[in-house]
Amino acid sequence: xxxxxxxxxxxxxxxxxxxxxxxxxxxxxxxxxxxxxxxxxxxxxxxxxxxxxxxxxxxxxxxxxxxxxxxxxxxxxxxxxxxxxxxxxxxxxxxxxxxxxxxxxxxxxxxxxxxx
Amino acid sequence: xxxxxxxxxxxxxxxxxxxxxxxxxxxxxxxxxxxxxxxxxxxxxxxxxxxxxxxxxxxxxxxxxxxxxxxxxxxxxxxxxxxxxxxxxxxxxxxxxxxxxxxxxxxxxxxxxxxxxxxxxxxxxxxxxxxxxxxxxxxxxxxxxxxxxxxxxxxxxxxxxxxxxxxxxxxxxxxxxxxxxxxxxxxxxxxxxxxxxxxxxxxxxxxxxxxxxxxxxxxxxx
Numbered sequence: 043x044x045x046x047x048x049x050x051x052x053x054x055x056x057x058x059x060x061x062x063x064x065x066x067x068x069x070x071x072x073x074x075x076x077x078x079x080x081x082x083x084x085x086x087x088x089x090x091x092x093x094x095x096x097x098x099x100x101x102x103x104x105x106x107x108x109x110x111x112x113x114x115x116x117x118x119x120x121x122x123x124x125x126x127x128x129x130x131x132x133x134x135x136x137x138x139x140x141x142x143x144x145x146x147x148x149x150x151x152x153x154x155x156x157x158x
Numbered sequence: 159x160x161x162x163x164x165x166x167x168x169x170x171x172x173x174x175x176x177x178x179x180x181x182x183x184x185x186x187x188x189x190x191x192x193x194x195x196x197x198x199x200x201x202x203x204x205x206x207x208x209x210x211x212x213x214x215x216x217x218x219x220x221x222x223x224x225x226x227x228x229x230x231x232x233x234x235x236x237x238x239x240x241x242x243x244x245x246x247x248x249x250x251x252x253x254x255x256x257x258x259x260x261x262x263x264x265x266x267x268x269x270x271x272x273x274x275x276x277x278x279x280x281x282x283x284x285x286x287x288x289x290x291x292x293x294x295x296x297x298x299x300x301x302x303x304x305x306x307x308x309x310x311x312x313x314x315x316x317x318x319x320x321x322x323x324x325x326x327x328x329x330x331x332x333x334x335x336x337x338x339x340x341x342x343x344x345x346x347x348x349x350x351x352x353x354x355x356x357x358x359x360x361x362x363x364x365x366x367x368x369x370x371x372x373x374x375x376x377x378x379x380x
Contacts, residue, residue, distance in 0.1 A: 044253055044285035051171045059167050069162055073171075078314045080284050116349055126313050132346045141349045144317045148288070150171035156162050 045081055048150065049089035053099060055152045060098045065157030068099040072154045076147040077111045077126055102155075111147030115139050175289055178257035182264065182292030189269045192375040193277060195255075195293035197315065200281030202299040203325040205233045206358035208276055212240050214368035219375065221274040224263045226255045228280060243267065254285035257292055274375050283312040294378055301326040302333055306340035309347055316344050321352040323367060328357040 117139030222243040225233040234246035356363035
């Protein structure tokens, strides 16, 4: 639902790096997005296409890599991945404990860009 | 063929927002103002909880409110009727408050005259969870008519909050809402979250909530 401000941020970062590299054109943008985020890939691309018109990044392809959600068990300290869209319970696979703390899987990164 | 070059970027996309949020946090820390970011679905009872909270807080606690709405003034007017300084932030279509918007609203508040600043975020369980506002505490409301399955649908929101206020408990007897199942689901996502059961309509449970809030503000100011 908030893809627009996220995409504006992506474009800002991409253009800054492309200009620093004196690139003629941005071909692709590799993103890492946490599974906990509700951002939808297809909408990112649509907003990106719209916002990037007339810039170095016009026509660039967004490649989204999803970063798994990780919890850490408060009982035994084990870190484990959770498929947050499917599970009903967060249970530690090592000790079966039901108390775990969210560690990572909500951030968004621009990992790299390909330029000509 | 032109050569394609790969440029490593490794930059956080919301870094700009997080930077402004960190500045706000620092500013409020030095001004000794405790900011609470209050989030819920539309109609969850954010404005009602704010009004009940303002009425329940001890008189020595000086409170102010920033009301964020996509486009209206009604909430700020309700708060102002309580004799509390209120600023209306119109997000102009945006589905959440970000740190940049909040920075503008803060300029309109007399921070020296406040101990507690409550930000009523835009009614939405998705987007506000992604944007740090610089608040000292994040609190969400889930109202009974929304159902006990919401932690499964909006895990991020339940994960980032320090307290959950379950509102409209006066509806419990008319619904199949399972309070124990809700608590179990929430605590599995976030074992350290505090849960308060309240009814803003009857006032039930409000004192426990305001006591917690007062203790948090006092601990912050020490």
